[in-house]
Amino acid sequence: MPSDLRGVADDVRGFLPDDEADALREAAGEHLRPGGVAVEIGSYCGKSAVHLGHVARLRGARLVTIDHHRGSEEQQSGWEYHDTSLVGTDGRMETLPFLRETLARAGLEDVVDVVVARSPDVASWWGRELDLVFVDGGHTDEHAQADYDGWARWVRPGGALVIHDVFPDPADGGQAPYRIYRRALEDGFAEVGHTGSLRVLRR
Structure with missing residues (x-):
């Protein structure tokens, strides 16, 4: 990955350690085909979208990144990962402007499609096979299971199903991603x- 692009990714708020980012790019490089599509569930401010988008450009593919941009459960006021700088004028989480800025800085607006x-709403009308699905959305069982139900098929x-924040030991983190990982197996x-909490599975 070029140093200037890695610098953009490093500057973006997010929860993707360097070794997991490297593993995510490697998985994308192995599975994305020319003309193919990857879907990312959970954009946040765009850190992982830079890594995936870079590989999509190299492979002649596209990345679709999906997020409602109102923050997941743990990012709401009073919770561990709440960031007051991401609160919009209406008092709600609003990360879309930060994603757009990230993609512009990275020069990836022509490769990454923002939804x-x-x-689950997008999955309900989606109609083509995917080379890679990266699940990194809501971490409750309700949301993780809905993401799996909607997109694994x-x-x-x-192709590859990549799941982030998989922690077999409950002391290390929430169990919803681990449960969909077990379900996929x-x-x-x-x-x-397997790098850190990132698991790569192939159909």
Whole structure:
């Protein structure tokens, strides 16, 4: 990844350590095909979109990043990951302007398609197979299971399902992503990569 682009990603607020970012780019490089599409669930301010978007450009593919931009549960007022600088004039979380700024700085606006909506709503009308799905949205069971229900079925044979924040030990983090990871294995996905809390599974 070029140093200037990595510098943009490093400056963006987010929760993706460098080793996991490297693993995410590697997974995208292995699975994205020319003309193919990757979907990212959970844009936040765009850190992972820079990494995925960079690979999409190299591969002649596209990235669709989906988020309602009102923040997940743990980012609301009074919770651990609340950031007051991301609160809009109406008092609600509003991360869309930060994502747009990130993509502009990274020069990726022509590669990354931004969808402002709830993930299951988009999945309900989606109609084409995907090379890669990156699940990094809401971390409650309700939202993680809905993301899996909506998007795992669109991963093509040989494509990748990448799940972030997978913690087998409850002492390390919430269990909803771990539960969909276990569900994916039961559904026939095979684990092909494990870096930190990032799991890469292939259909």
